[in-house]
């Protein structure tokens with residue numbers, strides 16, 4: 001178990017008065033300075049978050065050019081929308097509906113799976129760092145491997161929730177294996193080298209609801225962070241925007257779901273950043289809150305490691321053909337969080353503790 005000092009998330013149970021429907025927002029949420037830190041790129045500033053087409057990645061006729069686009073999305077942005085991802089529409093729909101229906105339940109029902117003790121799984125307030133609370137309610141659950149699941153915290157209401165998450169989680173595992181195969185092609189390593197780093201590793205899911213807030217300029221839905229694991233896939237369960245990605249010191253709003261809502265938003269996490277020796281970017285992101293509408297999302301986080309270590313892929317390093325010098329030191333996966341947290345305590349970035 002991780003000690004209290006290096007817990008990645010601090011979670012609290014949610015009480016009745018958690019999200020007041022008034023402009024009188026409790027001080028524990030107020031963080032106006034953080035909201036205004038860094039310019040937000042406006043609507044008249046043209047930019048496009050990359051859109052990658054999974055069908056093109058897999059089609060021999062278009063694979064080479066789409067793989068190059070995937071590579072530049074991961075290098076420049078660390079974020080992209082993935083279309084034609086191949087997950088069955090019914091599976092996506094059940095995941096969205098279960099997520100929305102869960103959050104629509106009365107608080108008592110949601111608290112049937114409330115966070116317990118020091119645990120990070122279950123229903124509760126979202127990551128409350130810096131002694132401030134995020135304006136969000138979330139359920140976090142380990143989804144893979146199956147034997148790591150804590151079924152007591154898997155909602156039984158709505159009744160389809162467990163099956164929906166089970167199916168969706170399995171589908172995302174398969175999709176990520178394919179996607180990582182294309183990333184390997186872009187990086188110039190054998191698909192098995194990168195796929196092997198992901199296979200059988202832990203996956204967890206977070207469903208979030210960011211309720212509407214009468215003072216959206218004063219609260220944050222999800223504190224600026226990079227994702228600590230390897231690869232993340234985000235499903236918009238409704239059409240409310242709010243996610244912003246940091247690039248070149250500015251915040252770029254991620255557009256609301258593409259028409260039809262069929263795309264997933266995929267992003268590089270810190271471990272993939274290290275695995276690729278810094279070639280792929282783990283980008284900072286945050287969620288802003290809306291005055292009128294709730295935002296609801298379902299997010300899957302996939303872990304990866306090489307021989308139990310968080311380290312650059314040996315296939316990319318000196319010794320290998322065209323190899324380069326390692327920019328990150330290898331640390332056992334079990335110690336990875338400790339290194340990151342001690343870097344943070346010294347006010348360095350999360351990855352700085354691993355830099356050589």
Ligand SMILES: O=C(O)CCC(=O)C(=O)O
Nearest residue numbers: 206208222243287297299
């Ligand atoms: O809900 C979102 O839009 C983003 C969530 C997120 O960044 C996370 O859970 O790590």
Ligand SMILES: [Fe+2]
Nearest residue numbers: 225226227285
């Ligand atoms: Fe995130």
